[in-house]
Amino acid sequence: MLVSQLKPNDELLEYTKDDREVFLVSCFGCAEAFGSGGTRGLTKVTKILEDAGKRVTGTCMMDFCCEKTLVELWLRRKNASIKEADSIMVLACGIGTQVVASLTQSKVRPACNTISLGGRVGQPWGPEQCDECGDCVLKYTGEICPMTRCAKGLLNGPCGGSEKGNCEVFPERECAWVMIYERLKKMGRIQEFIPKPLVKRFQKAAPPKEIRDALLQVHQPEKEVLP
Amino acid sequence: VISQGMTLTELAKSGKFVVTAELSPTKGVDLSRLFEHLETLKGKVDLINVTDQQGGKMRVGSLAVSHLLRERSFEPIFQLTCRDRNRLALQSDLLSASLLGIRHILCLTGDHPMRGDHPDAKPVYDLDSVSLLMSATNLQNGYDLSGRSLESKPVFCLGAAVAPGMVPMEPQLIKAEAKVRAGAQFFQTQAVFDTKVFDKFMGDIKKLGVPVLAGVLLLTSARMVQYIKKNIPGVIVPDSIVSEMEKATNEVQAGIDIATRIIREVRGLCQGVHIMTVGREDLLPAIIEKVKI
Numbered sequence: 001m002l003v004s005q006l007k008p009n010d011e012l013l014e015y016t017k018d019d020r021e022v023f024l025v026s027c028f029g030c031a032e033a034f035g036s037g038g039t040r041g042l043t044k045v046t047k048i049l050e051d052a053g054k055r056v057t058g059t060c061m062m063d064f065c066c067e068k069t070l071v072e073l074w075l076r077r078k079n080a081s082i083k084e085a086d087s088i089m090v091l092a093c094g095i096g097t098q099v100v101a102s103l104t105q106s107k108v109r110p111a112c113n114t115i116s117l118g119g120r121v122g123q124p125w126g127p128e129q130c131d132e133c134g135d136c137v138l139k140y141t142g143e144i145c146p147m148t149r150c151a152k153g154l155l156n157g158p159c160g161g162s163e164k165g166n167c168e169v170f171p172e173r174e175c176a177w178v179m180i181y182e183r184l185k186k187m188g189r190i191q192e193f194i195p196k197p198l199v200k201r202f203q204k205a206a207p208p209k210e211i212r213d214a215l216l217q218v219h220q221p222e223k224e225v226l227p
Numbered sequence: 228v229i230s231q232g233m234t235l236t237e238l239a240k241s242g243k244f245v246v247t248a249e250l251s252p253t254k255g256v257d258l259s260r261l262f263e264h265l266e267t268l269k270g271k272v273d274l275i276n277v278t279d280q281q282g283g284k285m286r287v288g289s290l291a292v293s294h295l296l297r298e299r300s301f302e303p304i305f306q307l308t309c310r311d312r313n314r315l316a317l318q319s320d321l322l323s324a325s326l327l328g329i330r331h332i333l334c335l336t337g338d339h340p341m342r343g344d345h346p347d348a349k350p351v352y353d354l355d356s357v358s359l360l361m362s363a364t365n366l367q368n369g370y371d372l373s374g375r376s377l378e379s380k381p382v383f384c385l386g387a388a389v390a391p392g393m394v395p396m397e398p399q400l401i402k403a404e405a406k407v408r409a410g411a412q413f414f415q416t417q418a419v420f421d422t423k424v425f426d427k428f429m430g431d432i433k434k435l436g437v438p439v440l441a442g443v444l445l446l447t448s449a450r451m452v453q454y455i456k457k458n459i460p461g462v463i464v465p466d467s468i469v470s471e472m473e474k475a476t477n478e479v480q481a482g483i484d485i486a487t488r489i490i491r492e493v494r495g496l497c498q499g500v501h502i503m504t505v506g507r508e509d510l511l512p513a514i515i516e517k518v519k520i
Binding site for chain 1: 314336338339341342350352353354355356357358360361372388389390393394395397398399401402405408409417460461
């Protein structure tokens with residue numbers, strides 16, 4: 001179970017400042033449990049965007065945003081309203097966001113910060129990874145996570161050692177920053193490559209146990225006994 | 228030798244073809260051999276880079292050795308990497324450098340410890356080269372990375388590295404531009420062996436308007452070439468140079484010839500050279516004499 005939290009309103013609006021129309025993908029898996037996805041997250045984010053004068057062209061909720069086959073089925077069904085939108089905002093963990101991004105040519109924005117594994121691990125199949133850093137930067141990194149895929153976790157472009165698109169530290173791995181570059185270039189978004197010096201807010205990473213517990217407490221089942 | 232008060236950038240802009248050398252601090256506390264090498268460099272080079280645990284190999288600190296160079300009337304370029312320090316240590320070392328009168332800082336991400344002599348070390352990379360440059364610029368403007376005011380401001384001449392042989396090249400160029408925006412005032416490149424590739428690179432990077440010093444690495448044996456090919460990321464040695472070294476009867480002389488040829492070829496293309504002699508600083512005067520810089 002991945003513990004995630006919706007990003008603050010101003011961050012969500014900053015991400016969509018150039019978009020008038022947004023399509024929302026919400027995860028009905030872990031993110032539903034923490035109110036950052038599912039119906040609750042969807043209601044909140046829809047209101048935030050609509051209050052800012054944006055139109056939500058459509059929404060879809062899927063059980064596991066980390067499951068590529070499932071995500072692809074849903075995105076195909078919703079193709080028409082996705083096409084109308086300037087971007088897709090994903091209410092899921094970092095893996096869910098990367099899975100959606102890997103399947104579409106649209107701009108994809110993370111709506112959540114992924115805080116921790118909450119004791120259990122999700123079941124992603126693909127190469128998409130999430131470090132539960134609590135400060136998702138996918139918006140600035142071509143929807144590919146350099147925190148997990150770059151050996152040095154660099155946030156501002158490739159180091160000088162990348163060779164023919166592979167990592168200098170783990171030569172069998174692709175260089176995350178070359179992947180980010182190639183993705184943005186292919187999508188005609190090269191101006192988004194290293195847009196500003198990013199500095200990681202490590203305070204948000206691996207929060208102390210009491211904060212994690214508090215997050216989990218909020219979502220404890222109701223006292224009422226289920227039949 | 229750099230004139231009093233002038234920075235590398237000012238020197239290059241004044242039209243001087245800048246020459247920098249490189250010293251690697253020792254693994255131990257006896258610096259007498261290092262300082263012997265220094266004597267041979269007197270009057271021959273403008274500035275000397277002091278590497279920061281190059282290749283992730285544990286050594287005496289670059290800040291201390293930079294300071295000792297200044298005491299011996301050399302102008303050091305303090306190499307500072309993000310591999311071993313978090314943002315507090317990086318900013319503190321920048322202020323310490325300023326306190327010791329060290330102005331030139333080469334801001335680097337740093338080789339991964341996996342490639343060094345302590346592969347189990349925890350890599351830090353709290354910042355990277357771009358955000359380190361930005362932090363140093365912030366300090367010069369009187370505030371730290373968290374926006375708090377400094378009581379007094381340091382003054383730096385900030386440098387950055389760039390790999391002119393990387394494939395694909397465009398991400399490196401965009402990153403170089405980000406480095407200039409973050410405050411880089413000069414570039415020193417990774418070792419250049421293919422001057423045609425370097426020529427093209429210069430055509431692309433010229434627009435950034437900061438001096439570029441081409442990296443020239445002195446080869447001293449065919450074995451060293453194999454080592455570089457295998458272990459130094461971002462350096463491409465063409466096959467012609469590999470065979471030139473392999474066929475040579477006097478490998479050191481062949482290395483000197485290659486280095487001088489590269490310096491001659493890049494001279495019209497960039498604003499200076501950064502000559503890396505890897506422990507053979509004694510050979511540097513001969514190279515400089517040959518190319519008459």
